[in-house]
Amino acid sequence: MRTLGNILWHFPFLGFINAAITYLIGLLFTVTVVGAPLGLGLMELGKFYLGPFGRAMVRDSDLEPGAEIGLWKAYSWIIMILWFPFGLLLAAAMVVQAFLLCCTIIGIPLAIVVAKATGTVFNPVGKRCVSVAAAQELQHRAALRELDGLACRPARSEPTLGQPAAPSGSDTILNVRSDDRPAPVSHGPQLSSGLKIGLAVGIPLVLAVAFLGPKLFNSSSPSATIPATTLQPQIQKLAPVVPAAVIAPAKQIPASHSGIPEILDTATLSVNGQRLPLAGLRPVEMPQAAAAARSYLEQAGGVTCEQAPVGGWRCVSQSKGLDIAEVFALSGFAKAAANAPDFIRNAEGMARENRRGVWGAS
Incomplete structure (x- = not known):
């Protein structure tokens, strides 16, 4: 069914064109270096569009907890804040698009892809394209952590994707003894510091752009802001400079x-x-x-x-x-x-x- 869905996505809905455009836009942002966090996420979204019914978009922090450098994470937060108004508008448009496609019945496969990509369009920073199996494994691990929290047990130390998981010592989740688990690895301080740095730098930057941006753009084109009452005396002063012989007198018909x-x-x-x-x-x-x-x-x-x-x-x-x-x-x-x-x-x-x-x- 996933293969059939991918085929329908590309033919007749031309999903490969959507994938190519999204990937090229992400590549352009990445080349600018300044928009690299945004561009990397859009490139991953372009990969997702190549096979949307067999892939899913997840967060990097779920794949590799604590792997991001604090400075990079802080800068990603700044880009995320700047992208927020644009992402909100695009996500709202995609929600409306998905609803309209569902109403056409034949566009339901396309609506499913649009709905799955809405979250990434709203915030593409720190997103990764993985297979559906990997996404399900991440959900399984999140369920384990939730069960540990309900049972008042210490948090599990889980390997990243691609590394073998440590044996639990039991066939069921609920029968695992907390004594057999390795000591939990905490990444809380690093994430919270990145969050604090991102908010501390991003919020003033957004406020500065909001208040100083219009003044900067207006100063580059002063002629657009000069009122007509100011220009009128200048035009009247310059008018006598033109020789009278150049301007042909207008023929007026008496009333x-x-x-x-x-x-x-x-x-x-x-x-x-x-x-x-x-x-x-x-x-x-x-x-x-x-x-x-x-x-x-x-x-x-x-x-x-x-x-x-x-x-x-x-x-x-x-x-x-x-x-x-x-x-x-x-x-x-x-x-x-x-x-x-x-x-x-x-x-x-x-x-x-x-x-x-x-x-x-x-």
Whole structure:
């Protein structure tokens, strides 16, 4: 079953790609030396991904109690503390991923692997990939120590993996006499000192990074923190340095025009050489309407034109105070456009009803 699980893990779930990526990331951390404790754990996780159904991740301290040097253990604690926020987020994401994979039924084998690797992703420092049999042996030894504690017996002195265990003198665990056991080897002082050193160095380091890190990053890019109110006077001071000949003056259209109009068509006037489409009108192809509109403008005299909200221009006769577009629509000189206001449409309706201008010809 384990072999079948490993085959399914690699095909079709492509677990070997996951193993290669994890191993390369761990190798990169290890090459940096600074992240070696983290990188070694990730490399072991990459080995685990090669055969997850026949292997397990355990702690180095369970395999070789007391084998770590106090300085290395203290530094590992520092790396562990720095990795904690990232590991917490990754572990939470993996828990959600495993749950979703279980919901798909077909992804249950993949969910099992993700669940087994979650603990190592949360804290890869000091982790080792071993076979399932070795992991079970470590659990068996832990059970023996628990039984000794319940029976108020001295702790057992157990060999590391790969070394033969000392004979117990009995076939059962509970019948072993405490007199036959060798003296226990205590590693408590070394572990506690490493823990104290790691906490003493790691906690101030984390606090320093948390408080001083933003200031260091902000100081490297001061332009990102300068407010706009500070930059505005500087821009205004630098602006006159640019030669005026280099900058072409922007062409501005006046908001209003006044003068004697010329008719370009029955919906467009020209005032002071500026083409002004009348708002809400569309021209008609009728020479008589154009001639009548031109005659009316000659009698009206000057006009004042302003931009209309709907687009185009609203021109008013200076002598009569009438809207030129409304007069043209009421006389049948032009038709209402799609965006024409209501008074233009009403004027067109009256011209159609009385058959004036273009409406009389049709």
